[in-house]
Amino acid sequence: MSRLLTPLTLRGTTFRNRAWLAPMCQYSATDGLPDDWHLVHLGARAAGGFGLVLTEATAVVPEGRITPEDTGLWNDAQTDAWERIVRFVHERGAAVGVQLAHAGRKASTYRPWHEAQGTVPAADGGWPTVAPSDVAFDGYAAPAELTTEAIADVVAAFAAAARRAERAGFDVVEVHAAHGYLLHQFLSPLSNRRTDAYGGSAENRARLLREVVAAVRAAWPEDRPLFVRVSATDWAEGGLTTDDVAHAVAGLADLGVDLVDVSTGGNVVAPIPVGPGYQVPHARRVAEVSGLPVAAVGLITSPAQAEGLLVDGAADAVMLGREALRDPMWPLRAAHELRAPVTTDADAPVAWQPQYVRGAWR
Numbered sequence: 525m526s527r528l529l530t531p532l533t534l535r536g537t538t539f540r541n542r543a544w545l546a547p548m549c550q551y552s553a554t555d556g557l558p559d560d561w562h563l564v565h566l567g568a569r570a571a572g573g574f575g576l577v578l579t580e581a582t583a584v585v586p587e588g589r590i591t592p593e594d595t596g597l598w599n600d601a602q603t604d605a606w607e608r609i610v611r612f613v614h615e616r617g618a619a620v621g622v623q624l625a626h627a628g629r630k631a632s633t634y635r636p637w638h639e640a641q642g643t644v645p646a647a648d649g650g651w652p653t654v655a656p657s658d659v660a661f662d663g664y665a666a667p668a669e670l671t672t673e674a675i676a677d678v679v680a681a682f683a684a685a686a687r688r689a690e691r692a693g694f695d696v697v698e699v700h701a702a703h704g705y706l707l708h709q710f711l712s713p714l715s716n717r718r719t720d721a722y723g724g725s726a727e728n729r730a731r732l733l734r735e736v737v738a739a740v741r742a743a744w745p746e747d748r749p750l751f752v753r754v755s756a757t758d759w760a761e762g763g764l765t766t767d768d769v770a771h772a773v774a775g776l777a778d779l780g781v782d783l784v785d786v787s788t789g790g791n792v793v794a795p796i797p798v799g800p801g802y803q804v805p806h807a808r809r810v811a812e813v814s815g816l817p818v819a820a821v822g823l824i825t826s827p828a829q830a831e832g833l834l835v836d837g838a839a840d841a842v843m844l845g846r847e848a849l850r851d852p853m854w855p856l857r858a859a860h861e862l863r864a865p866v867t868t869d870a871d872a873p874v875a876w877q878p879q880y881v882r883g884a885w886r
């Protein structure tokens with residue numbers, strides 16, 4: 525029996541398999557509203573057999589968007605737009621999660637294919653950014669330091685978005701605390717120079733993440749899983765190490781986190797030693813220290829590679845990003861390569877859509 529194609533249950537949700545779609549910004553929304561593009565992007569991957577599809581970083585407040593074209597979950601129209609997508613994904617037998625995010629000092633930037641890059645000026649629809657301290661990300665505008673009142677508003681915004689996620693029908697909420705966005709900015713001494721209760725010691729720098737996780741857990745139904753994505757290392761002198769982050773994550777276990785999605789980097793410009801499965805050892809270490817289930821991500825591209833790392837016990841699930849952009853049907857290919865039975869049963873670990881089952885045979 526393939527480990528990749530073995531279901532995983534967390535709280536009241538059973539994921540039909542362990543091949544999950546990584547969160548990936550599409551930079552294609554208007555006013556934070558997901559539209560037909562998002563329906564097709566996520567819907568195709570649900571039809572392709574992924575056990576869980578995660579949305580892109582979805583902002584909890586307008587100023588928390590990475591780009592003006594990011595999706596959001598701060599109003600009713602966005603909740604309704606997501607509800608349509610959630611329904612389509614569920615009909616394909618996949619679970620669906622929303623990644624809730626605030627970009628902090630990395631907000632208000634141009635999307636990757638815009639002719640200009642860096643911070644979007646107000647004249648072009650940009651906005652002032654906020655962060656733990658007034659330290660700019662390399663090449664971006666300097667953020668304003670958040671007051672303690674404004675920090676409380678951020679916590680409340682994450683909780684409000686989690687309530688909207690329930691109304692939209694999502695199965696999972698993932699709190700985005702990775703890639704140099706606001707919660708990572710607080711965790712890392714490279715971006716957090718505060719001298720109050722939110723800065724200084726490791727415990728203080730983790731305070732905002734703990735408050736957000738506790739508030740989201742309280743707002744999110746008891747039977748639905750809560751994930752946190754972290755960057756296990758800053759890959760930089762004086763920054764967070766994997767053991768720092770693993771210990772911060774261990775402190776989240778008692779707050780009701782069900783799985784940690786382990787990425788790396790993004791808070792400062794730094795060289796990253798990229799290669800096949802390059803973040804897997806970080807996932808393994810976070811699991812060892814925290815005792816929590818983990819997902820591994822980063823250049824996991826072949827079914828045999830994914831199967832091997834799961835059998836090895838390095839992680840409980842794998843997420844695919846760029847490979848899933850090339851091949852939305854990757855889990856079906858994996859099922860074929862791992863010799864799983866061909867079925868159209870929506871409850872099976874990998875189900876062919878009846879419209880596509882001819883593709884299972886020559």
Ligand SMILES: Cc1cc2nc3c(=O)[nH]c(=O)nc-3n(C[C@H](O)[C@H](O)[C@H](O)COP(=O)(O)O)c2cc1C
Binds near residue numbers: 549824847
């Ligand atoms: C186009 C694109 C958009 C991304 N957007 C997000 C995002 O919204 N949230 C996030 O946590 N990671 C994001 N990532 C990172 C991926 O989730 C993933 O961690 C990374 O690409 C490494 O996995 P891969 O080698 O399978 O692509 C993005 C990656 C790509 C390629």
